[in-house]
Amino acid sequence: MESESEIMTIPCFDFCKGGMALEEGSEEWKDMSKKVREACESHGCFLLMCDETPNGVHVREEMFNHMKALFDLPEETKQQHVSPKPYRSYNGKNSVIPLCESFGIDDIPLLNTAEAFTNLMWPQGNPSFCQILKTMSLKMLGLSFLILKMIVEDYDLPQHYILDVENMKSSSTSRLMKYKVTENNEDFNNSLLPHTDKNGLTILCQNEIQGLQVLSKTDKWIELKIPQNGFVVIVGDILKAWSNGRLHAATHRVVVNGEKERYSFGVFTMPKEEMNIEVPSELVDEKSHPLRYHPFNYGEYISYFVSNLKENALEVFAGL
Numbered sequence: 313m314e315s316e317s318e319i320m321t322i323p324c325f326d327f328c329k330g331g332m333a334l335e336e337g338s339e340e341w342k343d344m345s346k347k348v349r350e351a352c353e354s355h356g357c358f359l360l361m362c363d364e365t366p367n368g369v370h371v372r373e374e375m376f377n378h379m380k381a382l383f384d385l386p387e388e389t390k391q392q393h394v395s396p397k398p399y400r401s402y403n404g405k406n407s408v409i410p411l412c413e414s415f416g417i418d419d420i421p422l423l424n425t426a427e428a429f430t431n432l433m434w435p436q437g438n439p440s441f442c443q444i445l446k447t448m449s450l451k452m453l454g455l456s457f458l459i460l461k462m463i464v465e466d467y468d469l470p471q472h473y474i475l476d477v478e479n480m481k482s483s484s485t486s487r488l489m490k491y492k493v494t495e496n497n498e499d500f501n502n503s504l505l506p507h508t509d510k511n512g513l514t515i516l517c518q519n520e521i522q523g524l525q526v527l528s529k530t531d532k533w534i535e536l537k538i539p540q541n542g543f544v545v546i547v548g549d550i551l552k553a554w555s556n557g558r559l560h561a562a563t564h565r566v567v568v569n570g571e572k573e574r575y576s577f578g579v580f581t582m583p584k585e586e587m588n589i590e591v592p593s594e595l596v597d598e599k600s601h602p603l604r605y606h607p608f609n610y611g612e613y614i615s616y617f618v619s620n621l622k623e624n625a626l627e628v629f630a631g632l
């Protein structure tokens with residue numbers, strides 16, 4: 313029963329009560345900003361509902377059907393998706409996480425990368441999947457920006473810090489993931505190993521199969537129950553650093569041990585590689601919040617992480 317009560321500790325917020333999106337600057341928006349900031353500080357994550365359109369459920373269902381067809385393509389076809397950037401190329405044969413397969417596509421809302429991807433996988437094209445990838449990536453990127461603006465609002469930071477959070481979502485990667493099921497119990501904990509995300513903010517959704525767990529500050533794994541048509545929002549290293557460690561980058565993992573495959577789709581927002589991350593002076597307080605991170609370059613941080621692959625990369629690279 314322990315995990316039952318722990319489930320309750322991760323809050324779920326509805327940004328679109330009754331189909332109406334929150335109006336920026338309204339009292340409701342301000343109340344929500346406080347709740348969002350508190351959840352990001354205490355848990356480093358929260359669940360999110362935002363049903364603006366009645367056909368949202370339908371779009372999701374179609375997306376996961378398309379994703380199944382994608383992962384069912386021949387291995388040679390999937391392997392054609394390659395990128396010089398880390399964690400983008402098709403990854404299907406990773407001995408550390410043998411149950412997980414993934415693709416990463418950069419900047420779908422800004423460039424024609426969804427077309428390029430679907431044309432590569434299906435030489436005759438796949439316009440409906442392409443459209444869904446664009447719709448979902450754009451929606452999730454928009455939600456990321458809204459959440460980042462709420463955080464600036466609730467810290468009562470001067471308006472020019474909106475530029476900081478605009479930078480923090482100036483690039484994005486959409487990741488498509490499949491978790492296979494296995495009969496071998498020993499593999500269960502290997503679906504996706506514990507990690508913090510190295511970007512700014514992550515928003516994920518999944519088919520009906522749960523499996524994502526977050527580590528509480530008291531070192532207990534909490535099984536998330538992502539509502540149907542809901543999302544989970546996770547604070548990454550960059551947002552933690554920018555907030556001077558006030559926001560918590562939640563360690564999370566995936567454990568899938570049911571009978572059905574899990575598919576998930578995530579939008580990882582991040583700064584452009586050349587951008588620098590610097591703590592706003594307003595978030596530094598000599599007594600209660602002394603400066604924890606020196607200014608650093610995002611691209612250099614990612615290179616450092618990729619060459620060391622240590623989970624304490626942020627503290628070692630940018631910590632004071």
Ligand SMILES: O=C(O)CCC(=O)C(=O)O
Pocket residue numbers: 487489504509516518524564566576577578
């Ligand atoms: O599939 C999921 O729900 C989590 C994926 C994840 O944590 C990641 O790709 O960083």
Ligand SMILES: [Fe+2]
Pocket residue numbers: 507508509564
């Ligand atoms: Fe992650």
